[in-house]
Amino acid sequence: MTSDRDALFRILADPTRRKILDLLAEQGPLTVGELAAEFPQLVTSGISKHLMSLRGASLVSATRRGREQIYQLEPDVMAAALKPWLAKYERYWSTALARLRDLAEERGTEAGQTSPRNARRRRRK
Amino acid sequence: MTSDRDALFRILADPTRRKILDLLAEQGPLTVGELAAEFPQLVTSGISKHLMSLRGASLVSATRRGREQIYQLEPDVMAAALKPWLAKYERYWSTALARLRDLAEERGTEAGQTSPRNARRRRRK
C-alpha cells in the first residue's frame, strides 16, 4: 500500500544514498569500490546495503564485470515519481524567485496574491 | 554541519508532512483544524508536531487569527535546496522519457549511449 513515491522519498532521506545517486548521475557508471572510496568514514558493507536498497527500488541497476559490480543510474522510476509531485510546487518557485528579485529591487510594491487565487475558503466571521 | 538539503529531505521523507505541504500547495493557506481533518487516523498533537518541524525548516509559516493558526506554504527554502539538486537529474529524465517513448513506438532501435558521454574512466583491463 505504501506508494512508489513514499518509498522514493524514504530512500532519498539518507545523505549517503543521495550522494551515491549524485555520483552516478555526475560521473556515470561506477563500481562499488569506486563508490566506497567516496565514503571513507563508512565500511564497505554499509555501502553495499545502501546499494541493495537502491537496487530494490530500481533507482540503480548493476552489471557484473569479473568480480566487480558496476552500478548505474536508472532514472525512470525517479522521474515517474518525482515529476508529478514537483508540478505542484514549481509554479510557486517561479513566483518565489520573482519575489526574491522584487525584494532585492525595491520595497513596498505590496501588490497582493502571488499564490493561487483560491476563492473557496472565506471564513472570516 | 548537516546541510539545508539534508534537513529538507529528512522532512520530506514522512508521508504526513509531504501531504501537509501538498495540501498547502494545492489549496492555499489552511488552519490546523482543516489540515488535521485530512488525517483522521492521527491525533492533532501529532499534526502539530509535524507543523512545528515544518516551521522549523521554514517550509511553512503561520499567522494567528483568533485562536486559529493559519499555515501557509513558504516555497523559497524548498526551491533553493531542490532546484540545484534536480539539475543533476533532469537531463536524464528527458532522455528517460525519450527512451520510454522509443520503447512504446518500436523495438530494436538499440542505438547506445543516452547517458553523459564521460570519457574519463576507462578501466577495461
Next chain:
DNA sequence: AGTAAGCATTACTGTATGGTAATGCATCGG
C-alpha cells in the same frame, strides 16, 4: 465567571533503520 474550542508542549513508547563486524562466495593473480 465558567466552559469550551484551538493549538502547542511535554514525556513516554515502539519501531524502523543506519552503522558495524563477521562470514561467505565468487573471481583473479601468482
Next chain:
DNA sequence: CCGATGCATTACCATACAGTAATGCTTACT
C-alpha cells in the same frame, strides 16, 4: 592450488523519530 580482492549477507546494536496521551495556554462564547 592458494592467497587475495571485490562484493553480498547476516546478525547485532544504538539511535532517531513518528505516534499517543496528558497538560497547559489563549481566545471565544454565553
